[in-house]
């Protein structure tokens with residue numbers, strides 16, 4: 001067990017691509033940290049540098065306080081689980097799990113004991129004599145985990161370990177990975193491009209894009225207080241709605257209507273370089289059927305009417321897609337998000353996704369009267385995507401006048 | 402093929418019986434289609450190879466010397482008895498085996514090294530690969546002549562360098578060494594090419610996993626790469642062994658079979674073409690054919706357990 005520190009770590013590939021730019025990250029002992037981001041953002045590269053499979057171009061990597069930049073992978077005492085599982089096809093399940101111990105010259109009896117223990121934890125005991133070719137995907141995945149845990153390494157690195165499994169199995173294994181990590185309490189760095197996995201598994205989540213860290217924080221903080229448009233759009237499913245908005249004296253002109261400007265938003269927008277054109281972001285759950293809103297709440301929000309495109313009833317609540325006329329929000333961050341549809345399921349631009357109570361009687365085709373919580377809106381600068389309404393890490397909503 | 406599928410069906414996780422029947426129905430049709438698709442090629446093969454083979458077997462059962470054609474007579478297996486009790490034959494057989502074993506073994510090691518280099522180089526990959534393949538691209542006879550001149554006393558640079566006194570191509574041991582050397586020089590690139598295809602079969606992740614598990618370079622090579630490459634290695638060995646066993650042109654040019662350096666192909670040729678003894682020559686050809694068939698059979702038996710996907714029939718389980 002050990003902490004891992006990345007100090008201005010950069011990776012430049014021989015062909016000139018800089019895959020990771022001066023990343024600073026401190027991973028505490030026993031922490032479960034997730035690297036998440038769209039394809040090609042440098043997650044695997046970062047992980048491989050921690051593993052020692054890729055050289056570090058500049059910066060320093062410390063494991064348990066010791067600089068390990070120049071140490072070979074085998075001397076770092078770290079175990080890794082690969083997306084492809086990377087099981088040795090010529091060895092049985094038991095031999096696969098025993099391999100690292102054998103290389104460490106552990107006595108045979110001890111190896112057998114450790115393998116048996118790990119097999120029991122992972123429910124692999126009856127498959128110990130099988131070859132990987134004769135296992136199901138989930139079983140192979142567990143063997144890969146088993147090979148990592150038998151060694152009791154300083155840290156686990158996992159590169160999309162669940163993405164080759166089908167959806168149901170993935171959810172099961174997610175719980176198992178989480179439980180295992182809690183049990184062993186070993187520092188774990190886990191790479192995924194699935195934001196649901198990131199939100200549910202990690203103590204902390206690192207959102208990456210194009211080789212830069214966008215934001216680091218616990219899942220709830222990322223969800224509530226995204227630093228920029230990219231994080232806002234990437235975290236959450238269905239993702240945040242984005243609308244173009246124009247700041248005018250005391251109001252915010254949007255395709256939904258003119259919203260009143262609260263004091264704090266006015267202050268946020270008062271800087272000399274504050275933009276007139278902004279992007280308004282609001283999550284689906286911050287809407288409600290106007291008829292279900294109590295009087296004292298009504299004042300905190302804003303009501304509007306829009307045609308209903310589609311209603312999806314989930315039982316516990318309803319996803320209602322509203323049609324919004326007018327322009328679309330435009331920003332580089334949003335284009336990046338749209339390009340990476342796998343990471344964030346952005347709503348079609350013409351639709352506003354809202355999550356209303358199950359009691360709502362909104363119907364397809366009809367117009368709906370919808371209330372929106374102004375405390376929860378975010379305003380983003382379309383030029384660089386940063387969150388204008390974030391003060392000392394807290395989102396300050398637009399207060400109702 | 403059949404062995405594999407039978408074993409699969411017998412393993413516990415096989416499909417339920419009703420589905421198994423459906424599967425084998427499809428399999429049967431697939432197999433029938435396979436035969437149909439192979440049929441034209443198989444027919445041509447039979448026409449082109451079966452006739453000469455059968456004819457030489459027929460010849461091998463006769464006393465038939467073109468110098469005394471009137472003595473032609475069916476004598477059963479007498480030719481085989483003659484050849485198999487003859488010292489020349491067994492000397493040639495020993496020489497051929499020696500050349501085969503040594504050259505294939507050395508080629509395997511060198512070829513593996515070359516394959517690893519070609520697989521790993523990033524800069525100038527094309528150049529490295531092309532230059533490595535040059536020996537294989539040169540016509541064997543041409544290469545053999547250049548070796549012969551190089552080893553000719555007085556004029557050859559290698560002869561002057563290594564044995565200014567003697568004539569290496571006229572002494573048995575040194576002549577064999579030169580023949581083996583020429584053979585290795587010539588076909589190592591081919592071996593490397595086949596092995597490189599095998600290297601491509603080893604997933605990068607597997608090697609990364611092995612280094613994470615604490616394997617040194619050598620351990621990764623022996624414990625991960627070689628087992629995964631085993632089928633490719635066996636194919637390469639089979640091709641090269643069969644090839645090497647039929648060695649002819651290098652010997653023909655370099656020593657002409659003098660000083661007991663003849664291979665079995667050489668003495669078969671000498672009997673057939675120079676001695677015009679069709680009976681004995683054909684007998685030798687048939688014996689070479691049988692040896693090659695036995696070698697191939699042994700390798701194919703080995704393959705059975707090494708082919709990918711046949712882990713379940715692996716005897717060690």
Ligand SMILES: Nc1ncnc2c1ncn2[C@@H]1O[C@H](COP(=O)(O)OP(=O)(O)OP(=O)(O)O)[C@@H](O)[C@H]1O
Pocket residue numbers: 013014015017018019038039040041042043044045046193
């Ligand atoms: N060996 C390499 N040489 C040059 N560029 C590379 C190499 N490996 C990766 N890259 C580049 O570095 C960037 C980051 O790659 P990386 O594999 O870390 O992405 P990732 O975040 O893991 O993506 P994914 O989710 O698709 O696995 C990509 O733009 C990729 O093209």
Ligand SMILES: [Mg+2]
Pocket residue numbers: 043044045159
């Ligand atoms: Mg990756």
